[in-house]
Amino acid sequence: MARTTDGDGTPVPQRLLAAATRLFADRGYDRTSVQEIVEAAGVTKGALYHYFGSKDDLLHEVYARMLRVQQERLDAIADGDAPVEQRVRDAAADVVVTTIDNLDDASIFFRSMHHLSPEKNKQVRAERRRYHERFRALIEEGQRSGVFASATPADLVVDYHFGSVHHLSTWYRPEGPLTPRQVADHLADLLLRALRP
Amino acid sequence: MARTTDGDGTPVPQRLLAAATRLFADRGYDRTSVQEIVEAAGVTKGALYHYFGSKDDLLHEVYARMLRVQQERLDAIADGDAPVEQRVRDAAADVVVTTIDNLDDASIFFRSMHHLSPEKNKQVRAERRRYHERFRALIEEGQRSGVFASATPADLVVDYHFGSVHHLSTWYRPEGPLTPRQVADHLADLLLRALRP
DNA sequence: CCAGGCAGACTAACCAGTCGGTATGTCGTG
DNA sequence: CACGACATACCGACTGGTTAGTCTGCCTGG
Numbered sequence: 001m002a003r004t005t006d007g008d009g010t011p012v013p014q015r016l017l018a019a020a021t022r023l024f025a026d027r028g029y030d031r032t033s034v035q036e037i038v039e040a041a042g043v044t045k046g047a048l049y050h051y052f053g054s055k056d057d058l059l060h061e062v063y064a065r066m067l068r069v070q071q072e073r074l075d076a077i078a079d080g081d082a083p084v085e086q087r088v089r090d091a092a093a094d095v096v097v098t099t100i101d102n103l104d105d106a107s108i109f110f111r112s113m114h115h116l117s118p119e120k121n122k123q124v125r126a127e128r129r130r131y132h133e134r135f136r137a138l139i140e141e142g143q144r145s146g147v148f149a150s151a152t153p154a155d156l157v158v159d160y161h162f163g164s165v166h167h168l169s170t171w172y173r174p175e176g177p178l179t180p181r182q183v184a185d186h187l188a189d190l191l192l193r194a195l196r197p
Numbered sequence: 198m199a200r201t202t203d204g205d206g207t208p209v210p211q212r213l214l215a216a217a218t219r220l221f222a223d224r225g226y227d228r229t230s231v232q233e234i235v236e237a238a239g240v241t242k243g244a245l246y247h248y249f250g251s252k253d254d255l256l257h258e259v260y261a262r263m264l265r266v267q268q269e270r271l272d273a274i275a276d277g278d279a280p281v282e283q284r285v286r287d288a289a290a291d292v293v294v295t296t297i298d299n300l301d302d303a304s305i306f307f308r309s310m311h312h313l314s315p316e317k318n319k320q321v322r323a324e325r326r327r328y329h330e331r332f333r334a335l336i337e338e339g340q341r342s343g344v345f346a347s348a349t350p351a352d353l354v355v356d357y358h359f360g361s362v363h364h365l366s367t368w369y370r371p372e373g374p375l376t377p378r379q380v381a382d383h384l385a386d387l388l389l390r391a392l393r394p
Numbered sequence: 395c396c397a398g399g400c401a402g403a404c405t406a407a408c409c410a411g412t413c414g415g416t417a418t419g420t421c422g423t424g
Numbered sequence: 425c426a427c428g429a430c431a432t433a434c435c436g437a438c439t440g441g442t443t444a445g446t447c448t449g450c451c452t453g454g
Contacts, residue, residue, distance in 0.1 A: 012433085028311050030227035034410060045411080046435045055410065110367070111308050114225050149390070152383050156375075160387050163364030164357045170307070171356050178353075186349050190357050193346070194391035231444060242445080243400045252444065
């Protein structure tokens with residue numbers, strides 16, 4: 001077997017994915033040429049098309065990674081046995097922190113959906129829907145048990161919160177005054193305050 | 198002077214802008230060719246480059262139109278003499294309604310910033326900042342006068358709300374169960390509830 | 395009869411993906 | 425353990441197709 005890692009120890013496929021992520025986030029999917037990706041990863045087109053079926057595949061990997069991570073974290077929190085109010089707060093804050101920790105992924109996520117092939121797009125939507133529904137179930141649980149107000153449909157509440165998460169990649173800057181944790185606490189707080197009966 | 202309107206009575210530049218808006222929203226800026234735009238508008242490239250300097254100019258027009266409309270509406274509301282609480286509610290709901298009324302513009306707005314030339318991008322950011330600051334001033338006014346909680350920095354509150362507005366183009370569908378006005382009332386309500394002291 | 399409004403062929407650049415080729419390992423066999 | 429057969433990892437020139445923008449010139453109304 002020939003070299004799978006080069007100069008540094010990171011395997012080529014991961015280097016390609018990392019380079020693609022950074023470039024897609026910077027200039028957008030269409031503005032990033034395959035040539036630029038392979039140059040940034042220190043390989044050539046041969047290597048890329050050896051590991052990935054298409055440029056589109058690379059983008060899909062970004063989505064798959066992000067969706068997997070976030071779904072796992074939400075499930076872990078939602079399955080816990082803390083009171084609903086606490087689980088909602090934890091989930092709301094956690095998604096903010098992980099989003100900020102992967103701002104590149106996040107800005108790609110919401111800007112590049114329509115660059116995925118139709119099937120991949122459908123698949124991503126389906127997984128995203130699962131995530132949304134899990135979160136919505138948490139809200140509904142709180143509304144039924146009376147700890148949350150029922151004035152707003154749970155669906156809308158979820159979209160309200162995820163709008164702000166989505167928006168993070170537009171305005172959040174690491175060099176700004178707030179740490180990821182502080183932003184997360186504030187946003188979770190706003191959500192919980194909005195839900196007070 | 199030759200024909201400036203064709204079959205229908207709409208002037209060519211506006212037809213081009215309308216066609217571009219619809220196409221940019223559908224497939225994204227990069228995926229829309231100039232050829233497609235002129236075909237949709239029923240003219241040819243000659244016409245487009247007669248009225249616009251570049252494809253990029255067309256995109257900038259979309260931004261300029263949207264920013265102008267929203268700034269005007271916000272100013273009108275903010276300058277009113279209703280109590281702060283009411284002005285914030287009105288402004289928050291109004292931007293939701295106008296965003297839904299121009300969903301194409303909205304989805305272009307948040308997806309295509311990085312397709313603008315650097316100078317135009319800077320200009321758009323500056324105007325957007327003005328809007329943001331006007332809104333923030335409203336929140337701060339409420340916080341100072343004690344009708345709003347001061348737990349969250351006003352900047353964050355504004356980003357929180359505009360995240361959800363931004364997000365509308367992702368999930369809102371006219372054929373869904375909620376009218377624009379209903380969505381607007383719910384979202385404004387969530388904001389005001391979150392701001393209760 | 396001229397200037398603005400527009401047509402449409404043309405160009406220069408670019409880019410995703412292909413393909414034949416090379417190098418480096420692994421494995422089975424005698 | 426030597427050696428050939430095969431597979432994996434990767435290289436890089438090339439192709440076919442697309443695209444933004446240009447340019448020459450026609451056509452029409454004033």
